[in-house]
Amino acid sequence: xxxxxxxxxxxxxxxxxxxxxxxxxxxxxxxxxxxxxxxxxxxxxxxxxxxxxxxxxxxxxxxxxxxxxxxxxxxxxxxxxxxxxxxxxxxxxxxxxxxxxxxxxxxxxxxxxxxxxxxxxxxxxxxxxxxxxxxxxxxxxxxxxxxxxxxxxxxxxxxxxxx
Amino acid sequence: xxxxxxxxxxxxxxxxxxxxxxxxxxxxxxxxxxxxxxxxxxxxxxxxxxxxxxxxxxxxxxxxxxxxxxxxxxxxxxxxxxxxxxxxxx
Numbered sequence: 001x002x003x004x005x006x007x008x009x010x011x012x013x014x015x016x017x018x019x020x021x022x023x024x025x026x027x028x029x030x031x032x033x034x035x036x037x038x039x040x041x042x043x044x045x046x047x048x049x050x051x052x053x054x055x056x057x058x059x060x061x062x063x064x065x066x067x068x069x070x071x072x073x074x075x076x077x078x079x080x081x082x083x084x085x086x087x088x089x090x091x092x093x094x095x096x097x098x099x100x101x102x103x104x105x106x107x108x109x110x111x112x113x114x115x116x117x118x119x120x121x122x123x124x125x126x127x128x129x130x131x132x133x134x135x136x137x138x139x140x141x142x143x144x145x146x147x148x149x150x151x152x153x154x155x156x157x158x159x160x161x162x163x
Numbered sequence: 164x165x166x167x168x169x170x171x172x173x174x175x176x177x178x179x180x181x182x183x184x185x186x187x188x189x190x191x192x193x194x195x196x197x198x199x200x201x202x203x204x205x206x207x208x209x210x211x212x213x214x215x216x217x218x219x220x221x222x223x224x225x226x227x228x229x230x231x232x233x234x235x236x237x238x239x240x241x242x243x244x245x246x247x248x249x250x251x252x253x
Contacts (some may be wrong), residue, residue: 065251102253
């Protein structure tokens with residue numbers, strides 16, 4: 001079957017509706033400050049399964065940073081669960097949903113989908129937001145398609161060779 | 164005995180993919196020099212102008228080293244050091 005639409009973007013972020021809604025709600029709630037967080041998933045699975053809202057320790061409309069103690073606890077927890085950050089999200093509250101120079105310079109998770117939400121249009125109020133996703137590797141930004149699904153598809157079982 | 168240093172994904176290119184390596188040193192500064200001797204290039208990713216980089220967090224036994232002396236923070240055998248890049252941006 002031929003896809004009805006040609007995919008021009010190489011990578012895709014697949015995210016379930018509830019997680020998408022949670023990220024948008026967080027961004028709206030924290031506006032005009034930037035909101036931030038992650039969605040963790042099993043290592044190597046590329047499945048954004050566990051939504052974790054973080055506090056923006058910078059409490060700023062132009063900057064975000066996880067508190068260093070929170071950061072350590074988060075990474076220990078992921079380590080214990082064999083998880084990694086599948087999505088790293090934050091909001092821009094006065095500019096478009098595109099990585100800033102600072103975002104690009106500080107991006108340190110080459111396997112993550114960097115999600116940017118812009119609340120510049122409706123702020124704390126209802127209304128659509130820009131929700132975009134990128135790979136940021138070695139200073140290079142590649143936008144990817146975002147596919148919102150009702151539920152993530154069942155994980156593909158690992159094929160193991162017989163003993 | 165030695166000190167275990169947990170290496171974040173982005174710096175594993177310096178450790179042949181290892182998530183943790185052993186190193187030695189009585190202070191964080193000495194430990195980083197020891198790391199550099201075995202994993203050249205790592206020091207520059209941790210230190211800038213003689214101090215820890217602003218957006219790299221280093222913890223000794225779960226304490227952010229910024230609160231316990233920075234590069235002068237003391238280390239003993241069996242301590243665990245964790246390196247985590249800040250999750251931050253604009």
